[in-house]
Amino acid sequence: xxxxxxxxxxxxxxxxxxxxxxxxxxxxxxxxxxxxxxxxxxxxxxxxxxxxxxxxxxxxxxxxxxxxxxxxxxxxxxxxxxxxxxxxxxxxxxxxxxxxxxxxxxxxxxxxxxxxxxxxxxxxxxxxxxxxxxxxxxxxxxxxxxxxxxxxxxxxxxxxxxxxxxxxxxxxxxxxxxxxxxxxxxxxxxxxxxxxxxxxxxxxxxxxxxxxxxxxxxxxxxxxxxxxxxxxxxxxxxxxxxxxxxxxxxxxxxxxxx
Amino acid sequence: xxxxxxxxxxxxxxxxxxxxxxxxxxxxxxxxxxxxxxxxxxxxxxxxxxxxxxxxxxxxxxxxxxxxxxxxxxxxxxxxxxxxxxxxxxxxxxxxxxxxxxxxxxxxxxxxxxxxxxxxxxxxxxxxxxxxxxxxxxxxxxxxxxxxxxxxxxxxxxxxxxxxxxxxxxxxxxxxxxxxxxxxxxxxxxxxxxxxxxxxxxxxxxxxxxxxxxxxxxxxxxxxxxxxxxxxxxxxxxxxxxxxxxxxxxx
Numbered sequence: 001x002x003x004x005x006x007x008x009x010x011x012x013x014x015x016x017x018x019x020x021x022x023x024x025x026x027x028x029x030x031x032x033x034x035x036x037x038x039x040x041x042x043x044x045x046x047x048x049x050x051x052x053x054x055x056x057x058x059x060x061x062x063x064x065x066x067x068x069x070x071x072x073x074x075x076x077x078x079x080x081x082x083x084x085x086x087x088x089x090x091x092x093x094x095x096x097x098x099x100x101x102x103x104x105x106x107x108x109x110x111x112x113x114x115x116x117x118x119x120x121x122x123x124x125x126x127x128x129x130x131x132x133x134x135x136x137x138x139x140x141x142x143x144x145x146x147x148x149x150x151x152x153x154x155x156x157x158x159x160x161x162x163x164x165x166x167x168x169x170x171x172x173x174x175x176x177x178x179x180x181x182x183x184x185x186x187x188x189x190x191x192x193x194x195x196x197x198x199x200x201x202x203x204x205x206x207x208x209x210x211x212x213x214x215x216x217x218x219x220x221x222x223x224x225x226x227x228x229x230x231x232x233x234x235x236x237x238x239x240x241x242x243x244x245x246x247x248x249x250x251x252x253x254x255x256x257x258x
Numbered sequence: 259x260x261x262x263x264x265x266x267x268x269x270x271x272x273x274x275x276x277x278x279x280x281x282x283x284x285x286x287x288x289x290x291x292x293x294x295x296x297x298x299x300x301x302x303x304x305x306x307x308x309x310x311x312x313x314x315x316x317x318x319x320x321x322x323x324x325x326x327x328x329x330x331x332x333x334x335x336x337x338x339x340x341x342x343x344x345x346x347x348x349x350x351x352x353x354x355x356x357x358x359x360x361x362x363x364x365x366x367x368x369x370x371x372x373x374x375x376x377x378x379x380x381x382x383x384x385x386x387x388x389x390x391x392x393x394x395x396x397x398x399x400x401x402x403x404x405x406x407x408x409x410x411x412x413x414x415x416x417x418x419x420x421x422x423x424x425x426x427x428x429x430x431x432x433x434x435x436x437x438x439x440x441x442x443x444x445x446x447x448x449x450x451x452x453x454x455x456x457x458x459x460x461x462x463x464x465x466x467x468x469x470x471x472x473x474x475x476x477x478x479x480x481x482x483x484x485x486x487x488x489x490x491x492x493x494x495x496x497x498x499x500x501x502x503x504x505x506x507x508x509x
Contacts, residue, residue, distance in 0.1 A: 158345035158403075161313050162359040162410045163335030172362070176349040253349045255392045 041223035046230075049223040058212070063231070065208040066197055069125075073132025074193045078186055080133075081140035085185070088141075089148025089178070090170050106142065110135035110192070111199050128200045135196040136189040143188065147181025148174055180254060183247050190243060194236045260326050260336070260413040260446050262289040262312065267321030269307060281307050282318070283471035289463075292444040294437075296457035297465045300507055304472030305450045306342075309418050312448060313339045325414065335359065338412030342419040346391045346402045353378060353387040355402050359410030373409050380439060381405035397428040401435075408439065415440075417449045421456065430488065433459055437486055454503050458496055459486055466506050476506055 023043070029035065030042040037045065053059035087094045088102070110131060121127045151174045159169045201210020209228055216224035269282040281304040289295045297305045311318050314333040323330040325337065347355055353374040357365070360373050378387050381401040391399055400420055407415065421429045433456060440447060451457050457464045461480055468475040480499060482490055490496055 152343075154341050154343045154345045155347060157313075157315055157333075157339070158341060158347075159358075160333040161315070161335075161337065161339040161416075162362065162407070163333070164362050168362055172358075173347070176347070179349070253390045253392065255348075 038220065038222060041226060045223040046226050049221070049227045053212070053224070053227070059231070062207055062209050062212050063235075065205075066201065066210070067235075069128050069132060069200075069208065070193045070197050072129045073196075074136050074189060076129075077133040077136025077193075078140045078189050081137045081144055081185065081189070082182065085141040085144025085182075086148055086170075086175060086178075089145040090174055095145075102141065102145075106138060110138065110196050114200065123205075128197075128205065131200045132193050132196050135192040139192045140185040140189040143181050143185030144178070147178030147185070150181065151177040179250060183250065187240070187243055187247075190239060191236070194232065198232065261291045262287075262414065262446065262448070263324045263327075264288070264308075264312075265322050265324075267308075267311075267318050267323065269304070269311070269318045269320070273319050280471040283473050285321070285472070285474055287465060287474065289446055289448055291446055293463060294440060294447045294449070294461045295463045295465065296449045296451060296461035297467060298451060298454060298457045298503065298507070299467030299472070299475075300452065300469050302472075303467040303469040305467055306418050308472070309339075309416050309448060309450050312414070313337050313416050335410055336413045337416060338407040338410055338414065339416040340400075340403050340407055340418065340420045342422055344391075344396070344399055344403075346399045346406070348391045351388050351390060352383055352394070352402055355391070356405050356409050358406055377405040377409040380408065382435060395428075397424050397432060400424065400432060404436065404439070408443075413445060415445050415447045417447065419451050420449075422451070422453075429456070434486075434488065436460070437484075441485065454500050454507075455491065458482070458499050458503075459491060464503065466503060476503075478503060 026040075027043055030037070030040050035042075041049075050059070084098070088098050089095070113134060114131060117127045117130055121130065155173050155177055156169050159173045160166075164172065197208075198210040198213065201208040202214050205211045205214075209232055213225055213228045216222070216228065264285055264287040267282060267285040268280065270278050270280045272278045285308065297308065299305050310316060312323060312330065314330055314337060317331070330337070347358070350358065354361075356377045357370040357374045360370060365373070374387065378384055381404055383398065383401055383405065386394065386398065391402065394402070403420070421432050424432065437460060449457070449460055458480055464478040464480060465474060466476040466478065467473065478499065482493075482495060
């Protein structure tokens with residue numbers, strides 16, 4: 001326990017060190033007399049932009065809108081991926097049915113669907129959530145399938161010689177044995193959700209973090225652009241940390257460390 | 259009580275193809291109720307294949323296997339198996355592993371507790387009930403494996419080199435403990451190993467197989483009295499059997 005705490009604090013210190021170094025270098029560069037603040041706004045400008053957007057409420061509105069889209073797309077996409085991925089990875093016939101389709105669709109970047117989605121569904125909330133859902137589903141389902149296919153045969157044999165039916169083997173052995181892969185799928189999906197969120201909001205949105213980015217570009221508010229980028233980074237980081245906590249809890253049995 | 263009868267069993271991998279390979283050739287064997295049987299032979303004699311067929315994990319290409327005059331088809335809880343590899347479920351604690359079989363059949367929580375308590379005790383894992391398998395040594399994980407199969411109460415126990423990966427001391431200890439557990443219920447056991455001493459120490463009957471294709475070469479009846487003790491390993495009778503069997507194996 002003691003050793004672990006030491007390990008963690010060392011980790012936090014070293015992690016902060018690299019972030020602090022980047023900030024220090026940035027501060028140094030922007031403090032030079034020949035710096036153009038329109039391209040590289042000083043840190044104080046970025047903080048001011050944060051404060052104005054925070055107090056005016058526009059930042060929180062944008063954050064709320066974006067988090068809603070991410071959550072909706074992530075939950076729907078990963079749930080579909082979990083159900084379908086488990087079935088595809090376990091039942092041969094379902095695999096034969098869906099595998100060519102998934103393999104054909106997989107290399108297409110989710111953003112490529114944007115024009116089609118706009119044509120079909122317009123530029124409303126549904127379209128934005130749909131893009132995120134597709135992105136989450138595609139990266140997650142591949143991991144779930146891989147997990148189901150990597151279940152060691154000896155576990156299946158052990159369960160069936162103890163009298164487990166095929167479905168019981170699926171439920172009590174294959175799915176738990178695949179959890180490390182499934183969790184990885186969820187984490188990759190979370191990253192994909194953020195990537196596609198900003199892209200979908202850059203194209204068509206009246207609010208959200210991507211919209212604030214777009215607004216910053218249009219009115220040459222470089223400090224606002226910088227500020228939003230940091231907000232996105234921070235949010236994604238916090239979400240990933242929460243996810244790791246959940247992962248550590250679910251994976252207590254596993255030998256692999258975080 | 260269960261009796262296993264194997265009649266004219268032949269198994270060919272890739273039958274009908276140019277590279278077909280006969281691994282088992284015309285095997286005829288009977289394993290009597292409540293007896294402890296061992297199958298020995300060098301690698302490639304098909305002993306593991308034979309055992310997996312008895313478990314119902316796959317079917318022979320010719321001939322039949324019967325348990326109490328019923329043809330063996332598919333897996334069944336009556337024929338429990340302990341594998342060479344580690345088959346303990348790492349996502350379940352020791353006691354959850356032990357009660358896995360009864361839980362499949364909807365045992366109540368109280369029944370599960372009772373079975374867990376009985377078998378963790380019986381296989382020497384008291385105090386480790388709530389540990390994860392990763393926290394146990396290889397020998398202890400094998401104990402979980404054996405306890406889990408026993409807790410499932412099969413009629414026949416099929417064991418595929420279960421102690422193959424353990425060090426010599428642990429192995430001898432496990433053998434004695436296995437005999438003690440077996441002595442209390444006298445299930446029919448078929449134990450595959452390549453270790454002659456292990457076979458002699460454990461079994462009433464030893465089937466010696468020859469390789470490529472696997473055939474029954476010799477059947478040795480071991481008349482050492484029970485209960486067996488470690489001291490017997492050094493008796494003249496024990497060593498004579500070992501020498502006789504050793505000369506039979508293809509080296």
